[in-house]
Amino acid sequence: MALRLGKELLYLCGAEVAHVGPSMEESLAAIREAFRQKGLGVAQQPPKTALHPVNEDAFLHAMPAYVPEFGAAGVKWVSGYPDNPPMHGLPYISGLLVLSDVYTGMPIAVMDCAWITAQRTGAVSGLAAQALAAPASVTAGLLGAGVQARTQLLALATAIPTLRSARVYDVAANAANRFVKDMGAVLPQFSLQIVDSAEAAVRDADIVVTAGPIRKEPQPLVRREWLKPGALGLPIDFDSMWTRSALGAGRYYVDDLEQYRYYEAQGYFRESPQPVGDLGDLSTGRVEGRQSADEVIVAMNLGVAIADMAMAAIVYQRALAAGTGTVLPL
Template identity: 35%
Template sequence: MKPEKTLLLSQSDVVSLLAMDAAIAAVEAAFAAYGRGEAAMPPKVYLGLPAHDGDLRAMPAYAEGAAGVKWVNSHPKNPARFGLPSVMGLYILSDPATAAPLAVMDATRLTAVRTGAAAAIASKHLARQSARTLGFIGCGVQARFLLDAHRAVYGDRLEVLTADASPEASERFAAEAGGRAVSVEEASGCDILCTSTPARAPVVRRAWVRPGAHINAMGADAPGKQELDPEILRDARVIIDDWAQATESGEVNVPLHEGAMHREHIQGTLGEVVAGKLAGRGDAAITVFDSTGLAIQDVALARVIYAAARERDVGTAFDFFG
């Protein structure tokens, strides 16, 4: 039996098909499935490209009847060198019964949306309900999606404070968000803080973080990266997205390898929290979500995008095996 044609979906197609509300629902369900042990996700595979100041990553997963793999990069110097995004990706969605490729789609937008969704889901489960301020350290492309996702959960009630190594980037984002550009110290004092930088040394000091804060540490996604003072992690209830990935490439990777913290201090995964197997905030003064980005998030959104494309007759059919 000849496989059906594969649906090719461009970035503009993905943009038209994927709303943040739907993305949050799909990603939250994927976290819950993973927390219940109902999804398969081998650890992310890294192909380091030090000569090009970047890397490539392969991220396969199976969840809720969908299977696929994302091929994505991280090249922080791309914008300055080539005028290209620092992150680009493709997603191959396969029929798990036959392995036939159902769709090949842009995963650049998918990655940004699912990352924003994961942070907002973490805030929903780990931040105090009385949160009133939302801080951003790192005001690049990802910060826009972090903001969109939090507004999908919280509406417009959170005051937005922005900080960046580039004052111009911070002011631009603040103007877009209707917020205020502030110092890194002031942003660090917000009720909910999202960090999304490529830092390899802490940019947020323990003294700046107030009791009651929740931090989404989104930037550390490779060995050697870190954004937070290890004292923050030692004083916080730490929730990770995945044990294998976070301990090798997440915010906790450097403190663990340097002995500044121990595995026993990590409480568990966000999937366990969402599935109701692990308490969320409890009486913790500070909570931290350490996000490395999970393949189950990607396959969940790819499934949503593909279903919407079929329903709306969007995309281009292509016969790879003709």
């Protein structure tokens, strides 16, 4: 399929994006390269801009980025509405992504962004785990068993070949049950266990992922003494579930320092420790990763548009090659 630049764009619905989307292994490689470009200073990514129409915990984010190696320039317009799943039967995360032609600025694609968001958020945690997890990590502890938790576990299983088991806690028992059923089919080699408290999921876990609702006023659960020596914490829900002492238990990394500072200025992360660096710095070797098998590390992943655009460029090219999607007039 070929598009007439300036006359047409490609529209991809969620199922089409998922159909042509890269595997987790390919996604990890793409995300690694996107962070390297950010670390080298050649990718552009202003901090995301937020609207909060109904309350502080519901958001609409505009997330632009340019990643030269992928020929990708665009913006993701993504919402996070915590009440959607329980009250409306709608997903927490939804939105669209627009890609523009780098040389002329003409729009070339509009696509659903839910699959890309989940896949790249998993891959970012996978990348962080490759750099920061203790050697021979075996067990993951997951708080929150929703959409993101699935790709978090898939990415960790792909990135850390020694990982073999996961304990999962969700306030909604049916969410944990569905998670174990779905992920048991995807990762048959894994031992998956539902536990009845956050503490039971976190204690003795080598890698702890928290994927519950983001709250501007955190309701911390994870305590310092629950984290075993050498544990890696991977919050994708800001500091909503983490006590100050757990976040500061050891060295603290973020996915993008500039964006993190912007969020601090907005009133988030008031009690949080100072980051030693970000994933761009780690990927270029500007900051060091894990120093000992026993140190506790937390890597906070707020979500970066460079990752979205890298993934979207791959999806776009594969959709064109496969003749997938709908060509719309501009």
